[in-house]
Amino acid sequence: MNKLLIKNGRVVDPSSNTNKNLDILIENGIVKKVRKKITRVTKSTKVLDAKGCIVSPGLIDAHTHLRDPGYEDKEDIYSGTAAAVKGGFTTVLCMPNTEPVLDSVSSIRYVVEKGKESFCKVYPIGAITKNLEGKELAETGRMMMEGIVAVSDDGNCIQNSAIMRNALEYLKMFNLKLIEHAEDYNLSKGGQVNEGYVSTALGLPGIPSISETVIVARDILLSEYFDAPVHFAHISSKRTLEILKTAKKKKLKITCEVTPHHLIFNENDIMGFDSNLKMKPPLRTEADRRALEAGFKDGVIDILATDHAPHRIDEKEREFSLAPFGVVGLETALSAMVKYFIKTKKMTWMEIIDRMSTRPAELFDLEGGSLMEGAPADVTVIHPGCKWVVNTETLIGKSKNSPFLNMELEGCVLWTIVDGNIVYGQE
Amino acid sequence: MTVKAKAVRHLITMDDLTNDEIIMILEEAKSFKEVLGRDIKKVPALRGKTVVLLFFEASTRTKISFELAAKRLSADVVNFSASTSSLKKSESLKDTVRTLEAMAADVFVMRHSYPGSAQLVAKYIKGAVLNGGDGAHSHPTQALLDMYTIYEKKGGFKGLKVAIIGDIKHSRVVRSNIEGLTRLGAEVVLCGPSTLLPRYIEKFNVSVTYNVEEAITDADVVMGLRIQFERQKQGLLPTILEYAQFFQINRERLSLAKPDVLLMHPGPINRGVEIESEVADSVYSVIDEQVTNGVAVRMSLLYFLVGGKDE
Numbered sequence: 001m002n003k004l005l006i007k008n009g010r011v012v013d014p015s016s017n018t019n020k021n022l023d024i025l026i027e028n029g030i031v032k033k034v035r036k037k038i039t040r041v042t043k044s045t046k047v048l049d050a051k052g053c054i055v056s057p058g059l060i061d062a063h064t065h066l067r068d069p070g071y072e073d074k075e076d077i078y079s080g081t082a083a084a085v086k087g088g089f090t091t092v093l094c095m096p097n098t099e100p101v102l103d104s105v106s107s108i109r110y111v112v113e114k115g116k117e118s119f120c121k122v123y124p125i126g127a128i129t130k131n132l133e134g135k136e137l138a139e140t141g142r143m144m145m146e147g148i149v150a151v152s153d154d155g156n157c158i159q160n161s162a163i164m165r166n167a168l169e170y171l172k173m174f175n176l177k178l179i180e181h182a183e184d185y186n187l188s189k190g191g192q193v194n195e196g197y198v199s200t201a202l203g204l205p206g207i208p209s210i211s212e213t214v215i216v217a218r219d220i221l222l223s224e225y226f227d228a229p230v231h232f233a234h235i236s237s238k239r240t241l242e243i244l245k246t247a248k249k250k251k252l253k254i255t256c257e258v259t260p261h262h263l264i265f266n267e268n269d270i271m272g273f274d275s276n277l278k279m280k281p282p283l284r285t286e287a288d289r290r291a292l293e294a295g296f297k298d299g300v301i302d303i304l305a306t307d308h309a310p311h312r313i314d315e316k317e318r319e320f321s322l323a324p325f326g327v328v329g330l331e332t333a334l335s336a337m338v339k340y341f342i343k344t345k346k347m348t349w350m351e352i353i354d355r356m357s358t359r360p361a362e363l364f365d366l367e368g369g370s371l372m373e374g375a376p377a378d379v380t381v382i383h384p385g386c387k388w389v390v391n392t393e394t395l396i397g398k399s400k401n402s403p404f405l406n407m408e409l410e411g412c413v414l415w416t417i418v419d420g421n422i423v424y425g426q427e
Numbered sequence: 428m429t430v431k432a433k434a435v436r437h438l439i440t441m442d443d444l445t446n447d448e449i450i451m452i453l454e455e456a457k458s459f460k461e462v463l464g465r466d467i468k469k470v471p472a473l474r475g476k477t478v479v480l481l482f483f484e485a486s487t488r489t490k491i492s493f494e495l496a497a498k499r500l501s502a503d504v505v506n507f508s509a510s511t512s513s514l515k516k517s518e519s520l521k522d523t524v525r526t527l528e529a530m531a532a533d534v535f536v537m538r539h540s541y542p543g544s545a546q547l548v549a550k551y552i553k554g555a556v557l558n559g560g561d562g563a564h565s566h567p568t569q570a571l572l573d574m575y576t577i578y579e580k581k582g583g584f585k586g587l588k589v590a591i592i593g594d595i596k597h598s599r600v601v602r603s604n605i606e607g608l609t610r611l612g613a614e615v616v617l618c619g620p621s622t623l624l625p626r627y628i629e630k631f632n633v634s635v636t637y638n639v640e641e642a643i644t645d646a647d648v649v650m651g652l653r654i655q656f657e658r659q660k661q662g663l664l665p666t667i668l669e670y671a672q673f674f675q676i677n678r679e680r681l682s683l684a685k686p687d688v689l690l691m692h693p694g695p696i697n698r699g700v701e702i703e704s705e706v707a708d709s710v711y712s713v714i715d716e717q718v719t720n721g722v723a724v725r726m727s728l729l730y731f732l733v734g735g736k737d738e
């Protein structure tokens with residue numbers, strides 16, 4: 001029997017509102033016991049001393065681009081999940097904008113199978129429409145049978161409201177959430193950075209924040225009208241947040257996520273044309289950033305999601321306008337939260353772990369997000385005091401396009417445990 | 428005796444120059460302009476130096492101006508032209524520039540259609556980068572030649588009203604001009620159709636109006652910007668005719684300016700669109716002189732960046 005004991009750590013488990021020093025005994029991949037002191041263990045039990053550490057239910061990222069199949073030069077399922085477990089994630093949901101697109105039974109099967117041999121749990125998100133073209137619906141039902149946990153055309157946005165309507169109505173049969181990348185193409189066309197002071201100063205075409213807000217508004221209305229849930233990916237603006245707040249007050253089936261970079265950086269950080277700060281939606285103004293921070297704290301924003309989007313260095317070294325959109329995030333998300341939210345006392349461990357583990361599990365109906373007895377033993381042990389510098393050596397994913405490059409972050413993952421197995425950290 | 432190598436100076440945006448340096452460059456340009464008036468229009472100031480003209484975007488006027496400036500300073504000139512579209516497909520800018528770096532040139536004059544490109548190139552080479560225009564971002568040599576033209580005629584910038592009229596949004600010149608002129612004490616008024624004024628432009632220490640008469644009234648300098656016909660296709664203007672009716676710099680409107688107003692334009696002009704044809708040829712117009720001044724100012728800049736005092 002495979003036994004593991006995590007001793008002396010501070011267990012922070014939002015699912016049971018627990019925040020105290022407890023020992024956790026894991027047996028056969030399941031949380032067997034959570035007690036003040038567990039001493040009676042067999043000789044074969046492996047003991048991890050988590051003194052001074054936070055013991056959290058395994059982190060869950062609902063928005064990862066693993067780039068596999070098709071773009072393995074940027075990342076693949078092994079390298080991406082290696083990065084994930086280093087960052088404390090035990091589960092990632094991977095987006096379907098691969099080559100081929102994850103819009104078929106065979107491509108979903110490929111990800112599920114390869115995911116099983118990777119470092120953490122990998123759940124694919126299926127495409128809403130075939131080849132992400134926004135025209136014909138993909139085979140949601142058949143893909144669900146193969147293991148998709150949500151659908152999204154992320155990277156793209158269905159412009160035609162009638163097709164969006166069909167998708168929302170069709171999905172109701174399967175109880176799957178639609179994850180929306182909100183972007184009105186006519187308004188965002190050609191844009192490189194947020195439309196505002198910075199786009200004007202740099203002479204770069206702008207992406208107005210309204211290009212996000214109009215789609216969010218449209219989808220909220222569609223969601224209300226057809227009584228179908230919508231989850232908004234990576235929201236970026238104050239105005240978007242305001243209408244989401246109104247929708248949530250009306251108890252509509254609306255949820256949303258924010259990325260670490262939108263919570264921490266703003267458009268002014270791009271004044272030096274750093275393409276590692278180029279992503280969609282773009283970094284907005286400081287007022288937008290502050291509103292997101294408030295929404296993240298008060299719970300209007302449900303979860304944190306990385307939008308981990310690997311791109312090769314040489315792709316990012318191009319002229320700013322030719323560099324691809326997207327930044328990596330799996331390895332830095334937790335440490336960024338520790339440095340900018342926990343150490344600054346803006347939010348508590350309980351709140352951060354809720355947004356990074358318990359809430360994502362609830363939202364997408366996943367196992368995990370809990371350390372209660374009987375839960376799957378997905379655990380992250382975090383040393384809150386350690387500091388590290390993000391650079392091309394410390395990052396282990398294939399791509400290094402991090403907005404935090406050369407910055408110091410706080411908090412390291414000591415152990416990541418998936419189904420009772422140590423997948424990251426010293427054995 | 429060993430001489431410590433001078434730190435490489437780049438000129439990417441007007442930010443790279445102090446106010447004193449701007450004046451110094453303009454003063455120096457005066458003497459270079461005098462050289463251009465001589466029979467033998469050449470000085471040995473940059474003998475032995477190599478200037479690479481890196482044009483990733485076609486711009487005959489700017490290129491000729493730089494080439495002439497470099498040659499009149501006795502520099503060796505190497506031309507490299509590649510269209511951005513071919514670059515897009517094959518070799519990256521970094522690789523292209525690294526290859527050229529092997530030539531050990533002293534100055535890279537860089538023209539590119541994408542903002543930030545000059546700054547990017549500066550990261551990969553040892554020589555000085557002189558930005559000859561990077562998209563709608565920055566075009567400091569054009570701004571400095573405009574400033575020179577004003578400086579020569581007006582003797583300074585303090586208290587001057589400069590009206591810039593036209594497509595502000597897509598202009599590569601206007602940001603550099605705003606920065607240079609306002610820093611030296613001029614008042615800049617921008618005027619154009621609301622769809623061709625970028626958002627938050629008023630935060631750049633300028634005033635903005637849609638009324639061309641208001642912009643021109645009492646102006647010391649009126650600068651027209653080129654209106655591209657494609658703005659109509661993009662839905663930013665209904666017709667060029669309507670633009671001309673509301674914004675064209677014509678005789679009647681120009682009469683609202685100071686009697687000694689200077690009429691400027693970075694060229695090439697669309698006669699009958701942004702400027703009435705006869706006004707472009709009037710006594711107020713210094714448009715042709717701007718071209719001559721361009722060579723003198725670029726000589727001055729090349730000399731400023733790599734002039735060989737320290738060797």
Ligand SMILES: [Zn+2]
Binds near residue numbers: 155233280281
């Ligand atoms: Zn997206």
